[in-house]
Amino acid sequence: MSKHFIVVGAGVGGLGVAMRLAHRGHRVTVVEKTDAVGGRNRREQVGQSRFDGGPTLLMMLDPFKKLFADVGEDFDTRVPNRLCDPSYRVFFADGTRFDGTTNVPVMTERIRAMSGDAEAAKYPGFLSELKALYEESIPHFVRKNYRSLWDFASPAQLKRVLQHHMLGNLAKRIKQRFQDKRLQMIFSFQTMYLGLSPNDAPWVYATLAYMEYGEGIFYPEGGLGSISDTMAQIAQEKGVQIRLNSPVEKIEGRRVHLVGGEIIEGDVVVANADMPYAQRELAAAAPKRNLRYSCSAHLMYIDYEGDLEGFEHHNVVFGADFDGNLDAIFHNLRLPEDPAFYVCISKRSDPEAAPDGRINLFVLVPCPNLDCPMDESMVNQLEGQVFDRLAKEGGFDRTKVREIKRRGPNEWRNELNLERGAAFGISHDLFQSAFMRPQNRSKSNPDLYFVGASTVPGNGLPMVLISAELIEERLIHEGVIPA
Numbered sequence: 001m002s003k004h005f006i007v008v009g010a011g012v013g014g015l016g017v018a019m020r021l022a023h024r025g026h027r028v029t030v031v032e033k034t035d036a037v038g039g040r041n042r043r044e045q046v047g048q049s050r051f052d053g054g055p056t057l058l059m060m061l062d063p064f065k066k067l068f069a070d071v072g073e074d075f076d077t078r079v080p081n082r083l084c085d086p087s088y089r090v091f092f093a094d095g096t097r098f099d100g101t102t103n104v105p106v107m108t109e110r111i112r113a114m115s116g117d118a119e120a121a122k123y124p125g126f127l128s129e130l131k132a133l134y135e136e137s138i139p140h141f142v143r144k145n146y147r148s149l150w151d152f153a154s155p156a157q158l159k160r161v162l163q164h165h166m167l168g169n170l171a172k173r174i175k176q177r178f179q180d181k182r183l184q185m186i187f188s189f190q191t192m193y194l195g196l197s198p199n200d201a202p203w204v205y206a207t208l209a210y211m212e213y214g215e216g217i218f219y220p221e222g223g224l225g226s227i228s229d230t231m232a233q234i235a236q237e238k239g240v241q242i243r244l245n246s247p248v249e250k251i252e253g254r255r256v257h258l259v260g261g262e263i264i265e266g267d268v269v270v271a272n273a274d275m276p277y278a279q280r281e282l283a284a285a286a287p288k289r290n291l292r293y294s295c296s297a298h299l300m301y302i303d304y305e306g307d308l309e310g311f312e313h314h315n316v317v318f319g320a321d322f323d324g325n326l327d328a329i330f331h332n333l334r335l336p337e338d339p340a341f342y343v344c345i346s347k348r349s350d351p352e353a354a355p356d357g358r359i360n361l362f363v364l365v366p367c368p369n370l371d372c373p374m375d376e377s378m379v380n381q382l383e384g385q386v387f388d389r390l391a392k393e394g395g396f397d398r399t400k401v402r403e404i405k406r407r408g409p410n411e412w413r414n415e416l417n418l419e420r421g422a423a424f425g426i427s428h429d430l431f432q433s434a435f436m437r438p439q440n441r442s443k444s445n446p447d448l449y450f451v452g453a454s455t456v457p458g459n460g461l462p463m464v465l466i467s468a469e470l471i472e473e474r475l476i477h478e479g480v481i482p483a
């Protein structure tokens with residue numbers, strides 16, 4: 001029998017659930033606080049340049065293809081995309097530049113040129129090890145609803161954990177493998193995508209490095225925002241009602257109260273708004289334990305006149321002391337002295353993103369969440385350091401900034417309701433991963449489910465799409481909807 005689902009939030013997780021349930025013939029209403037779909041993955045227009053609002057790296061295509069195929073669509077047709085090669089350019093403080101690629105012989109040669117024969121010889125074996133880790137962990141630990149400890153701790157699961165050293169420390173294992181500090185950085189920094197320090201990350205998250213070096217980074221035509229837009233379009237084609245500018249105030253049983261007094265009653269509610277916020281603020285349920293949070297991100301969307309010589313579409317800029325940088329953000333909760341940051345100029349792959357003579361310069365600087373709020377002078381200091389480095393590496397000139405928009409921890413919290421302004425949701429440390437991560441059904445309200453970055457399996461567009469798969473699977477398993 002057809003049911004009415006109310007999805008709170010039109011982020012990628014909420015849209016994924018809406019598509020899946022509508023395809024099964026259910027009635028779905030999506031209520032979204034802001035004036036656009038996509039949540040963190042929405043578009044920004046600043047001056048004459050178009051930007052991806054948050055995510056810029058399309059990786060791990062499988063969950064995208066699976067979602068579209070499951071609802072009778074083809075991802076590559078609806079969202080044409082292509083591989084970025086080089087994946088990105090890395091700028092080291094010693095002046096070295098390194099271009100990452102999925103082409104193993106070319107990558108090995110580049111490692112040889114930078115770090116010598118011995119390091120290069122390790123690369124193919126290293127990549128194979130990551131591939132095996134990826135192939136075991138995704139189906140057995142990530143695409144999984146944990147119903148009991150046994151789902152994690154069965155003999156077969158434990159064998160996988162031990163065989164692939166999944167719980168070992170990521171940074172330590174990389175340091176044991178490669179001696180060149182620069183290689184240690186480029187094979188470990190990917191945990192920053194989860195807002196997690198590699199020094200605190202379990203080895204299983206080395207799968208992120210495999211996604212980049214094994215599978216590659218892709219760019220969808222029109223930017224990452226095309227993914228959310230197309231998902232919303234398909235959802236609507238299947239009858240989903242998406243109501244923008246409709247902030248929710250309270251979830252009570254199966255009733256969703258909108259700000260302004262309207263009440264929508266459904267059979268099941270799925271909260272896509274950040275889980276800790278949704279639990280505390282909307283469902284009035286105190287969390288059962290203290291959660292730990294990811295770091296945040298200070299973003300600058302710069303409509304820039306001129307160009308930044310030597311910068312590719314994707315770029316990673318490291319400071320001299322990577323470990324010091326990580327300690328500052330994650331442990332000492334202060335601004336890093338020599339920050340690492342990420343730069344994206346999607347105009348390199350997408351000429352229409354900015355007019356002739358301009359580039360859409362996107363800069364993401366990892367920073368502490370609101371446990372250590374930044375005042376204006378701190379923001380100025382951080383930006384000053386970044387601008388100085390951009391000037392050194394690519395001739396950046398502040399007088400050529402035509403317009404700039406910033407989004408930092410306060411905006412992540414105030415605009416999208418991300419708890420503590422933690423841009424990547426709750427932390428992915430060992431004790432908040434897999435079966436220890438807050439699961440996707442409310443303990444206090446049996447009609448309330450959660451989808452998105454702060455529940456299972458975790459942060460990142462592919463993970464959030466898997467989160468939508470897991471909701472569908474759970475609803476079937478619990479008999480809420482037929483298979």
Ligand SMILES: Cc1cc2nc3c(=O)[nH]c(=O)nc-3n(C[C@H](O)[C@H](O)[C@H](O)COP(=O)(O)OP(=O)(O)OC[C@H]3O[C@@H](n4cnc5c(N)ncnc54)[C@H](O)[C@@H]3O)c2cc1C
Binds near residue numbers: 009013452
């Ligand atoms: C700076 C940054 C860079 C990133 N880069 C990448 C990347 O390159 N590649 C990648 O794969 N991932 C990346 N990510 C991660 C990715 O963006 C997220 O994991 C994903 O977008 C989260 O989707 P979601 O559906 O869980 O939540 P959200 O996108 O946060 O969506 C939740 C929605 O709920 C709405 N909402 C909140 N409260 C209410 C309310 N009370 N009533 C109604 N609606 C409400 C919000 O407005 C929002 O639209 C990045 C994230 C950030 C912040």
